[in-house]
Amino acid sequence: MDEQxxxxxxxxxxxxxxxxxxxxCHDSQPWNTPATAVPDASLDIYWSSWTEAVHSKNIRANPLAFLTYYDSTRARGTNNxxxxxxxxxxxxxVDxxxxxxxxxxxYPGADIRLDDFFDSGLRRFYRARPLQAWLNCLSEQQVQPDTIDMRREVPLQAIRAAR
Structure with missing residues (x-):
């Protein structure tokens, strides 16, 4: 498959x-959270969360994050x-x-007060800005003794261009 x-x-x-x-992650303690997370046209990804959720606290302390998207309903071995x-x-x-x-x-079409996401509000919007992207290229059943990696790096610009 080419980059496009x-x-x-x-x-x-x-x-x-x-x-x-x-x-x-914060203080060597990893944490993983499922969330509704939607990208914009430039590939910034947004979600909303409670300010005191573990991942919210972690982001305040350490901005590095790793996101994965996949279809969990696919049959095993068909997620290539x-x-x-x-x-x-x-x-x-904060803007x-x-x-x-x-x-x-x-929240398309929903009547939500933005004030609830600032100052004393209990929720915030969060943004993840991708630095690198990969797509899995093998399932575990396809691994061979000479396999080096199960993922292929995809240029962010190629993803943006396709959106």
């Missing part, structure tokens, strides 16, 4: 999988080129305009 086709496959995953696993891995830098959304954009992505 890989980017298209990644874009397809992002448009069909609503949930991501968001892995964070169907799992997207993203190494990201995450942050709390009102960015919060409005996150709201539109996550």
């Amino acid at each position: 086709a890989l980017g298209a496959r990644c874009a397809e995953i992002l448009s069909t999988c609503l949930y991501a696993n968001i892995a964070t 080129q169907r799992c997207l891995y993203l190494r990201c830098e995450a942050a709390v959304v 009102t305009k960015e919060a409005e954009a996150a709201h539109t992505l996550l």
Whole structure:
């Protein structure tokens, strides 16, 4: 598969999988959280969470995050080129305009007060900005003695172009 086709496959995953696993870490304690996480046109990924959730605290302490998107309903061994891995830098959304954009992505048509996501509000919008992306290229059943990696790196620009 060429870069354009890989980017298209990644874009397809992002448009069909609503949930991501968001892995964070603080003080050598890993944490993984499933969340509704939606990308914008530039590939920034947004979700909303309680400010005191473990992953929210972790992001405040350590901005590095790792997100995965995949279809968990597929039969075992048929997920080849169907799992997207993203190494990201995450942050709390503090800009009102960015919060409005996150709201539109996550709660289309819903009447939610943005004030609830700032200051004394109990929730925040979060953004993960991808730094690197990979697509799985083998299932565990396809691994051979000469296998070096089960993932193939995909240029972020190829994913953006396909979206």
